[in-house]
Amino acid sequence: AQSVTQLGSHVSVSEGALVLLRCNYSSSVPPYLFWYVQYPNQGLQLLLKYTSAATLVKGINGFEAEFKKSETSFHLTKPSAHMSDAAEYFCAVSARAGGTSYGKLTFGQGTILTVHP
Amino acid sequence: DGGITQSPKYLFRKEGQNVTLSCEQNLNHDAMYWYRQDPGQGLRLIYYSQIVNDFQKGDIAEGYSVSREKKESFPLTVTSAQKNPTAFYLCASSMGTGGVDTQYFGPGTRLTVL
Numbered sequence: 001a002q003s004v005t006q007l008g009s010h011v012s013v014s015e016g017a018l019v020l021l022r023c024n025y026s027s028s029v030p031p032y033l034f035w036y037v038q039y040p041n042q043g044l045q046l047l048l049k050y051t052s053a054a055t056l057v058k059g060i061n062g063f064e065a066e067f068k069k070s071e072t073s074f075h076l077t078k079p080s081a082h083m084s085d086a087a088e089y090f091c092a093v094s095a096r097a098g099g100t101s102y103g104k105l106t107f108g109q110g111t112i113l114t115v116h117p
Numbered sequence: 118d119g120g121i122t123q124s125p126k127y128l129f130r131k132e133g134q135n136v137t138l139s140c141e142q143n144l145n146h147d148a149m150y151w152y153r154q155d156p157g158q159g160l161r162l163i164y165y166s167q168i169v170n171d172f173q174k175g176d177i178a179e180g181y182s183v184s185r186e187k188k189e190s191f192p193l194t195v196t197s198a199q200k201n202p203t204a205f206y207l208c209a210s211s212m213g214t215g216g217v218d219t220q221y222f223g224p225g226t227r228l229t230v231l
Contacts, residue, residue, distance in 0.1 A: 009157060032216045036222075041227070042225065043121075043123075043209075044160075044222040046221075090160070094216035095216050105150075105162070107159040107161075108159055109159045110159050
């Protein structure tokens with residue numbers, strides 16, 4: 001079975017500071033990995049996804065994430081936080097063909113990012 | 118504009134009543150999904166459908182029902198059997214159900230049971 005753990009339900013940074021949101025996964029086969037963002041009372045928007053083309057994935061709004069197989073991690077980073085980045089962020093995993101969870105998207109519990117002026 | 122619409126945005130229900138949440142997509146996607154979101158628990162899959170007239174239970178299907186009579190529509194009924202229905206409900210769609218397919222989300226419906 002696949003699972004996702006997001007370390008830290010709340011992260012607070014100052015405007016202009018580095019953003020680091022942590023995600024670790026567990027999967028029986030090498031997975032696909034996703035980061036989504038959700039603003040209050042809205043749906044989820046895809047930030048980026050890892051499909052094995054490259055371990056460093058660049059997404060929208062200046063975010064990027066690095067897939068590290070040895071650490072089973074897919075942490076999300078942004079060099080300089082902006083007030084508009086305040087939102088909830090979800091990491092998700094989907095199994096490749098052949099896994100028991102093939103095609104199913106499993107979400108982490110979410111991390112709320114607060115940005116202080 | 119292509120996208121997913123959900124209605125209503127807010128819904129109030131009395132205990133013991135069934136209620137149906139609407140989800141429509143014009144992305145020509147084959148697969149559609151329903152998730153439930155509770156604070157601090159992420160998203161949990163209720164039902165999904167890979168093709169018209171076919172659907173499968175997700176992780177928390179008890180107390181819910183769905184239909185998929187048209188490719189663009191996937192309504193969710195919250196029945197009186199659902200013991201704790203107050204939550205934020207999200208509909209999504211994807212081109213297929215291969216693991217690499219991105220799921221696109223609607224704006225959600227917030228259901229409150231009075």
